[in-house]
Amino acid sequence: MKVYITSLILAVLSISGLIAQPIKIDLSALQSSKPWAATEQWEPKPPKVTPGMFTLAPSDAIVLFDGKDLDAWHKPKYGYGTRMDEVESIIKWKADHPENSAAEWIVKDGQMIVKPGAGAIETNLAFGDVQLHIEWLAPVDPGKESQGYSNSGIFLMGMYELQVLNSYENETYSNGQAGSMYKQLIPLVNASRPPGEWQSYDIVFTAPRFNEDGTLKSPATITVFHNGLLIQNHAVLKGPCVYIGTPYYFKHPEKLPLLLQDHGNKVRFRNIWIREL
Numbered sequence: 001m002k003v004y005i006t007s008l009i010l011a012v013l014s015i016s017g018l019i020a021q022p023i024k025i026d027l028s029a030l031q032s033s034k035p036w037a038a039t040e041q042w043e044p045k046p047p048k049v050t051p052g053m054f055t056l057a058p059s060d061a062i063v064l065f066d067g068k069d070l071d072a073w074h075k076p077k078y079g080y081g082t083r084m085d086e087v088e089s090i091i092k093w094k095a096d097h098p099e100n101s102a103a104e105w106i107v108k109d110g111q112m113i114v115k116p117g118a119g120a121i122e123t124n125l126a127f128g129d130v131q132l133h134i135e136w137l138a139p140v141d142p143g144k145e146s147q148g149y150s151n152s153g154i155f156l157m158g159m160y161e162l163q164v165l166n167s168y169e170n171e172t173y174s175n176g177q178a179g180s181m182y183k184q185l186i187p188l189v190n191a192s193r194p195p196g197e198w199q200s201y202d203i204v205f206t207a208p209r210f211n212e213d214g215t216l217k218s219p220a221t222i223t224v225f226h227n228g229l230l231i232q233n234h235a236v237l238k239g240p241c242v243y244i245g246t247p248y249y250f251k252h253p254e255k256l257p258l259l260l261q262d263h264g265n266k267v268r269f270r271n272i273w274i275r276e277l
């Protein structure tokens with residue numbers, strides 16, 4: 001009886017127009033006109049890449065160190081400059097003198113270890129815009145402090161330094177701690193792990209562009225994740241990272257080797273891969 005009464009009420013309301021009738025969609029007409037297809041973009045297709053598992057190199061990366069040897073590296077005659085005039089003359093010298101010697105850093109237990117006094121090492125290949133993954137470990141070194149505690153550096157194009165340092169409870173100037181673009185850009189947060197533990201940097205670097213006359217077209221920019229945390233967000237560089245003086249841009253080649261710093265500390269590296277952008 002209850003169902004009968006409900007149906008009766010609904011029928012009366014429907015006839016009287018008090019219940020809105022559902023909008024009728026002509027599905028067959030919609031299928032033939034396909035209005036949704038107008039906003040589908042099918043080309044270009046992004047290249048298919050097999051992703052790495054966690055930190056393993058993806059299929060399209062250039063592996064710079066896989067734990068076995070230093071074949072992708074050499075020792076440059078001159079490493080990096082500490083003042084702008086040095087930086088300029090070293091970069092110029094490198095362009096005219098491609099000769100280099102074998103990298104002398106230590107390879108042990110799947111790691112490459114800075115050999116203090118052996119000098120910087122740099123890649124045989126030159127790079128411009130890149131995505132770079134690199135893992136590093138600042139060794140425990142009691143008694144050391146500030147810039148002296150497990151210092152190294154990742155010099156993009158041999159002159160734009162992302163600092164490597166023990167910055168876990170080790171005070172130093174903010175624009176010189178781990179994750180800083182040395183003496184230019186302070187990291188957004190301190191994502192440092194304690195010394196003796198492995199850490200990672202994931203970097204997106206855009207090289208500067210220059211006009212024909214040598215003037216700057218667009219500055220270098222960098223994005224960095226330190227142990228998965230964003231610490232540099234498309235940050236703009238003022239020029240090469242120098243120890244002394246004010247940086248400025250000078251026209252240099254579109255691609256230059258990646259350099260790792262020997263700052264006298266036995267900093268370790270592993271699992272280094274790079275993708276050209």
Ligand code: MG
Pocket residue numbers: 151152153163164261263
């Ligand atoms: Mg350094």
